[in-house]
Amino acid sequence: MVKNFDAAVIDAVLAHMNDDHNDDNLLIARANGYPDATASVMADLNQDAGVWRAEGPEGTREITVAWPSAPLTERPQIRRDVVLVYQAACKTLGVPAREEHKPAADANPHGEHGGHGHGGHGASPHGHGGNPHAHGGNPHAAAAEHTGPKPFSQVIRESSWGDHSDSEGATFMEDIMRGVATKQDYIDLVIQHYFMYVALEAAATQLATRDDAELLHPAALVRLPALEEDLEFLVGADWREQIAAVPATAAYAARITEIGEEGWAAGVIAHHYTRYLGDLSGGQMIAKRVAKQHGFDDGRGISFYNFAELGDLAEFKTNYRTVLDSLGDTLDEAEQKRMCDEVRQAYAFNTQVFIDLGKQKAARAAN
Ligand code: HEM
Secondary structure, X not given: OOOOOOHHHHHHHHHHHHHXXXXXXXXXXXXXXXXXXXXXXXXXXXXXXXXXXXXXXXXXXXXXXXXXXXXXXXXXXXXXHHHXXXXXXXHHHOOOOOHHHOOHHHHOOOOOOOOOOOOOOOOOOOOOOOOOOOOOOOHHHHOOOOOOOOOHHHHHHHHHHHHHHHHHOOHHHHHHHOXXXXXXXXXXXXXXXXHHHHHHHHHHHHHHHOOOHHHHOOHHHOOHHHHXXXXXXXXXXXXXXXXXXXXXXXXXXXXXXXXXXXOOHHHHHHHHHHHHHHHOOHHXXXXXXXXXXXXXXXXXXXXHHOOHHHOOHHHHHHHHHHHHHHHHHHOOHHHHHHHHHHHHHHHHHHHXXXXXXXXXXXHHHHX
């Protein structure tokens, strides 16, 4: 019997493929039986195959493509096999496959993967085996014929995507996405966000004088008021007395404050990027899952994820990446690498926060 992946995993893969890989979806449809297709979306997947829905002169067709390594059992295998299907399609159609589908380790122009272990609490990056589908949602990556130097937003993404997978795949986070976490787990996460954003938004005030401040850190991005509202709703009027940071959050906030005080703008932006682009991406999925599970129908409890005042989120992210690209032009190779390393460090802190939250939960259960 064909087994399905968890709905959250399927949603994430489909969202990613349809937001960021329209050209690839079309290539896959054209190479797999619909050569005249003019548009295609990925519609479904299970352990045995991916399903694309293509439009063309012969109407709508559903195209099922078996995974080369079927049956797939683990989420990372999906990425790998989508890339294999994409590469096979390129071969069939005689078009060159994009090089960013190489593993992240190959795609990192700086070669090595740092990991400084700031904070000394075990937050150093770990287990970030190359992600074969490394470039993900970068609009620049869609340009198959792109030649010049890689846009810096893409360099950042590629060099850190393995760390993103570590954060995303942490048990505490996965449990939230699978709908098996408790409401208290979610509240504990919101509490950690509060401490992170106190530090982040204090450091981010120094971005206000930049020419690109409106694209980088507009007022609608600021999260602290929303977090305060959520905590009042979730914890109660005396929430300030009720909350505490886990050790990894304290170390994470200390690192952000340190960079802010140092005045290292690229470092502040490294942390800014990792949190806000995450909130605008996976964060939106988290909000939907949590709202459904805990009945936050009127939006109270999840205002942190509500960026309505920011306008079109995809457009904001595209503009944000343009800012990163321009920033990259002002940094030499060592500075670029330092910033990429800081992004990886930011992911490592987030992963460690999930680990600490898991420990806190286990300790509570034992008492
Ligand atoms: C359940 C957990 C998560 C899921 C399902 C998830 C999913 C995704 C998806 C689908 C994207 C691509 C969307 C796009 O590029 O527009 C993305 C991007 C991103 N995520 Fe996550 N994510 C999760 C957790 C995290 C965490 C914990 C962080 C870090 C705090 C994070 C940071 C980011 C960043 C910075 C990007 C933008 C990458 C770029 O395009 O440069 N995510 N995420």
